[in-house]
Amino acid sequence: xxxxxLIVLGVVxxxxxxxxxxxxxxxxxxxxxxxxxxxxxxxxxxxxxxxxPSATLAGTGVDVSPGPxxxxxxxxxxxxxxxxxxxxxxxxxxxGADSGHHRGSVYGFSQGDGASFAPAAPFAPGERVTVRATxxxxxxxxxxxxxxxxxxxxxxxxxxxxxxPPAALADYQSFYTLPGLQVPIMSVEAHDRDPAAGxxxxxxxxxxxxxxxxxxxxxxxxxxxxxxxxNEVAEDLNxxxxxxxxxxxxxxxxxxxxxxxxxxxxxxxxxxxxxARVRAGNGLKADLHEFQLAPDKIAYxxxxxxxxxxxxxxxxxxxxxxxxxxxQEIDIRTGRVRWEWHSLDHVAASESQVETPxxxxxxxxxxxxxxxxxPGGDLLIxxxxxxxAYQLQRGSGKILWRLGGSKSSFxxxxxxxxxxxxxxxxxxxxxxxxxxxxxxxPIHSQSRGLRMMLDFxxxxxxxxxxxxxxxxxxxxxxxxxMQTLPSGNSLVGYGGIPAITEFxxxxxxxxxxxxPFDMAFYRAYRYPWSxxxxxxxxxxxxxxxxxxxxxxxxxxNGATGVAAWRILAGRQRGALSSRATIVSDGFxxxxxxxxxxxxxxxxxxxxxxxTLATSQPAHVISYTASLP
Numbered sequence: 001x002x003x004x005x006l007i008v009l010g011v012v013x014x015x016x017x018x019x020x021x022x023x024x025x026x027x028x029x030x031x032x033x034x035x036x037x038x039x040x041x042x043x044x045x046x047x048x049x050x051x052x053p054s055a056t057l058a059g060t061g062v063d064v065s066p067g068p069x070x071x072x073x074x075x076x077x078x079x080x081x082x083x084x085x086x087x088x089x090x091x092x093x094x095x096g097a098d099s100g101h102h103r104g105s106v107y108g109f110s111q112g113d114g115a116s117f118a119p120a121a122p123f124a125p126g127e128r129v130t131v132r133a134t135x136x137x138x139x140x141x142x143x144x145x146x147x148x149x150x151x152x153x154x155x156x157x158x159x160x161x162x163x164x165p166p167a168a169l170a171d172y173q174s175f176y177t178l179p180g181l182q183v184p185i186m187s188v189e190a191h192d193r194d195p196a197a198g199x200x201x202x203x204x205x206x207x208x209x210x211x212x213x214x215x216x217x218x219x220x221x222x223x224x225x226x227x228x229x230x231n232e233v234a235e236d237l238n239x240x241x242x243x244x245x246x247x248x249x250x251x252x253x254x255x256x257x258x259x260x261x262x263x264x265x266x267x268x269x270x271x272x273x274x275x276a277r278v279r280a281g282n283g284l285k286a287d288l289h290e291f292q293l294a295p296d297k298i299a300y301x302x303x304x305x306x307x308x309x310x311x312x313x314x315x316x317x318x319x320x321x322x323x324x325x326x327x328q329e330i331d332i333r334t335g336r337v338r339w340e341w342h343s344l345d346h347v348a349a350s351e352s353q354v355e356t357p358x359x360x361x362x363x364x365x366x367x368x369x370x371x372x373x374x375p376g377g378d379l380l381i382x383x384x385x386x387x388x389a390y391q392l393q394r395g396s397g398k399i400l401w402r403l404g405g406s407k408s409s410f411x412x413x414x415x416x417x418x419x420x421x422x423x424x425x426x427x428x429x430x431x432x433x434x435x436x437x438x439x440x441x442p443i444h445s446q447s448r449g450l451r452m453m454l455d456f457x458x459x460x461x462x463x464x465x466x467x468x469x470x471x472x473x474x475x476x477x478x479x480x481x482m483q484t485l486p487s488g489n490s491l492v493g494y495g496g497i498p499a500i501t502e503f504x505x506x507x508x509x510x511x512x513x514x515x516p517f518d519m520a521f522y523r524a525y526r527y528p529w530s531x532x533x534x535x536x537x538x539x540x541x542x543x544x545x546x547x548x549x550x551x552x553x554x555x556x557n558g559a560t561g562v563a564a565w566r567i568l569a570g571r572q573r574g575a576l577s578s579r580a581t582i583v584s585d586g587f588x589x590x591x592x593x594x595x596x597x598x599x600x601x602x603x604x605x606x607x608x609x610x611t612l613a614t615s616q617p618a619h620v621i622s623y624t625a626s627l628p
Contacts, residue, residue, distance in 0.1 A: 046309035052345035063395035068146035076283030086115035154306035167209030171516035177538035190512035192218035198528035224558035260304035261288030281337035325368035382424035415463035419443035423481035481523035493524030541600035542626035554602035569597035
């Protein structure tokens with residue numbers, strides 16, 4: 001019966017995903033008839049004649065952005081110099097063909113290896129900007145100059161967000177101690193055979209239900225739910241290293257119907273306190289698809305930049321628009337953009353597997369969805385809309401090789417061809433992993449977690465393993481990821497179909513769970529986690545239906561290591577004494593005391609019986625008042 005139910009739900013969620021979750025994605029063209037945001041008339045020419053040259057200025061070793069020949073600089077861009085101390089960047093002169101000479105200020109990066117010039121006024125859309133500077137000191141001083149073009153932004157404010165209807169009653173659980181919270185239920189279908197992998201990190205949204213960041217234990221019990229306001233989504237909940245400490249990272253913001261986000265990236269410590277906020281610069285907003293921390297408090301983020309663009313050369317319309325995607329390397333301490341790379345400068349729009357639109361809706365020709373920084377500084381990036389991954393050279397931004405798509409540098413061996421894929425990762429042993437959605441529209445019969453190896457002598461990609469969900473088969477229309485665990489096992493998050501599966505290297509199933517199938521998440525991860533909130537435990541207490549006994553509920557949102565609860569109760573708020581000690585039972589633990597009390601409180605205890613924290617006293621309410 002359960003198998004049949006899962007198959008039915010899988011079909012339902014696939015249909016719902018097509019109709020709702022990704023309906024705004026330009027991959028699907030479901031908004032092709034919309035003209036929201038159209039300004040009418042012809043758009044400017046924005047497609048470059050070829051790939052931009054190196055962003056490393058000849059003879060200087062300095063990487064600049066916007067780089068020479070760039071066509072996609074935002075009018076509010078700053079100009080970054082990376083590769084020498086700020087004091088050695090002198091005599092900067094910036095002139096726009098239309099806006100004239102620009103005054104501005106120079107701000108050094110906290111890492112001491114560069115600076116950015118911030119113009120006092122924005123550039124004019126469509127103009128060409130020329131930059132001159134003297135780089136280096138003494139005998140090493142060299143005059144340099146280059147130029148770039150400014151884009152014409154598309155009015156992103158006119159793009160709608162996904163709808164956020166209430167969740168079905170069967171989709172969520174509620175708690176007495178956290179009234180109003182509706183936590184998506186995580187159903188565990190195959191119980192954990194790899195307890196060392198830790199807890200499950202996911203998000204909910206866009207779609208039905210309350211949005212936010214979620215941690216579950218492997219048996220499906222809630223550990224932490226950080227609820228966000230309506231229509232404000234959390235994505236890419238992860239655990240990374242920040243300042244030498246393990247930290248939670250996530251993106252928070254508004255998800256637009258075109259399939260990208262506008263918001264900010266957050267770093268939280270083990271107390272769930274925000275210790276860093278990372279925002280995009282240069283007139284852009286941080287996108288949901290990637291937030292990677294690097295040493296010395298540097299972050300790599302994605303930013304989507306919708307611009308007006310004449311697409312007639314590719315069969316589109318004169319008044320068209322295109323989504324140019326950017327990588328920004330951010331100095332977290334100062335918020336300055338250290339380096340920026342744009343897809344439109346390096347990957348031709350003709351490489352897209354997405355049909356050119358015949359209206360003014362921005363064409364998501366590339367859809368950058370992951371950045372993986374390699375130890376030497378090169379970047380592996382993945383693009384859903386071109387079916388390809390790209391290795392970018394550090395600093396210069398040149399594409400060293402392509403994997404997949406219409407211009408692959410490697411012959412794709414049997415089973416390696418990807419379609420609409422996400423989450424490209426290059427592992428320490430040289431292997432690559434991807435989540436191969438295989439849709440939308442469907443190209444494969446199932447979504448897969450892929451592991452492959454590149455042979456640089458024969459320029460061939462060889463499949464090492466492919467992980468699919470056998471019962472039922474799953475085909476995700478969007479999102480998803482593949483995490484390689486320290487054990488060598490693989491965790492696959494199916495994204496648009498909110499399933500989480502862990503596989504052993506031989507493909508055997510180690511763990512299988514899912515959120516309600518009408519919901520969705522972007523990625524799923526597993527990590528061992530230890531959290532200790534600064535806020536006290538929560539308590540709720542009421543009389544039972546006879547009015548002669550006291551029911552006490554205890555929880556501590558985000559806390560790990562709580563083994564038991566000590567229940568305190570009494571007739572006066574300031575005179576409570578221990579009445580019972582009970583074993584912790586999931587997120588919320590409840591007990592009935594055989595007597596009536598006026599006030600109750602709880603203490604969280606560790607496995608040695610030590611008190612971790614104490615709640616505030618709660619007034620015991622009537623049975624009727626405790627009912628939903």
